[in-house]
Amino acid sequence: MSKQQSTNTRPAATSQEAVLRATDLTKQYSELTVLDSIDLTVHAGSVTALIGPNGTGKTTLLRLLLGHLEPTAGNVEYAGPAVERPIGYLPQQPAFRPHFTVEETISFYASLLETPTDTKELLTQVDLYDVRNRPVEALSGGMTRLLGIAQSVVGNPPAVIFDEPASGLDPTMGTKAFEITAQLAERGTAVIVSSHDLALVERYADTVILLHDKQIAAQGPPQQLCQTHSVADLWEVYDAVTATETPQTNTEVTQ
Numbered sequence: 001m002s003k004q005q006s007t008n009t010r011p012a013a014t015s016q017e018a019v020l021r022a023t024d025l026t027k028q029y030s031e032l033t034v035l036d037s038i039d040l041t042v043h044a045g046s047v048t049a050l051i052g053p054n055g056t057g058k059t060t061l062l063r064l065l066l067g068h069l070e071p072t073a074g075n076v077e078y079a080g081p082a083v084e085r086p087i088g089y090l091p092q093q094p095a096f097r098p099h100f101t102v103e104e105t106i107s108f109y110a111s112l113l114e115t116p117t118d119t120k121e122l123l124t125q126v127d128l129y130d131v132r133n134r135p136v137e138a139l140s141g142g143m144t145r146l147l148g149i150a151q152s153v154v155g156n157p158p159a160v161i162f163d164e165p166a167s168g169l170d171p172t173m174g175t176k177a178f179e180i181t182a183q184l185a186e187r188g189t190a191v192i193v194s195s196h197d198l199a200l201v202e203r204y205a206d207t208v209i210l211l212h213d214k215q216i217a218a219q220g221p222p223q224q225l226c227q228t229h230s231v232a233d234l235w236e237v238y239d240a241v242t243a244t245e246t247p248q249t250n251t252e253v254t255q
């Protein structure tokens with residue numbers, strides 16, 4: 001794909017209300033400081049992509065935004081509308097209860113909410129409608145991730161958090177996963193997505209946040225980051241910013 005084609009040409013988001021806001025967010029696991037004084041805002045109608053080296057704290061930040069982890073300091077605020085399901089979540093390794101079919105799985109999640117869900121439309125959107133009667137344990141890894149994407153948007157939450165949605169997907173379906181993020185943003189959802197696929201991020205993200213060495217090392221629209229760093233693409237921005245990578249060490253597993 002040419003550079004020109006890879007440029008994000010999606011119309012600018014019309015609504016820019018803050019839906020998720022993190023202020024002075026710090027997270028330590030025992031002695032290991034993973035995130036240090038992070039401030040970020042995720043806006044309605046936009047795709048915010050979180051990138052950074054392995055172990056730099058992307059999943060930790062996403063789980064803090066979800067409220068699945070307690071920050072060591074700072075806070076997270078959900079500032080979106082009061083709805084049944086404020087935030088949808090695709091974990092890095094989605095897993096589903098065995099023996100249920102694809103359709104039963106989505107119907108189960110839909111049954112937990114009063115907001116109606118068009119299961120057929122949802123499964124069609126992620127290309128799983130044709131396998132709707134297949135048990136979830138018979139899905140491939142990529143199909144399981146697509147089911148996770150479908151599950152995460154049941155109830156049309158105002159914010160959606162995708163942890164590596166394209167991981168394990170073939171190029172077509174990886175692109176499809178990012179197209180879904182763009183479609184969600186177009187209808188007003190605040191999407192935050194972590195990914196190592198810089199080409200897809202450059203193409204689909206409105207804002208990129210590059211985590212490095214516990215902090216936000218670069219932030220902005222992909223093209224603006226390229227201009228600021230006088231480079232041709234997001235990979236070169238990433239390379240320049242992370243060149244002085246500080247190795248992270250692990251401690252005991254704690255919550």
Ligand SMILES: Nc1ncnc2c1ncn2[C@@H]1O[C@H](COP(=O)(O)OP(=O)(O)OP(=O)(O)O)[C@@H](O)[C@H]1O
Binds near residue numbers: 029251254
């Ligand atoms: N429960 C925990 N206890 C101790 N350390 C943890 C815990 N969870 C994560 N870590 C450590 O925190 C650091 C950040 O992990 P995290 O999973 O957030 O990174 P990541 O950027 O999502 O990585 P990747 O790109 O490899 O998925 C890593 O060093 C990891 O080992």
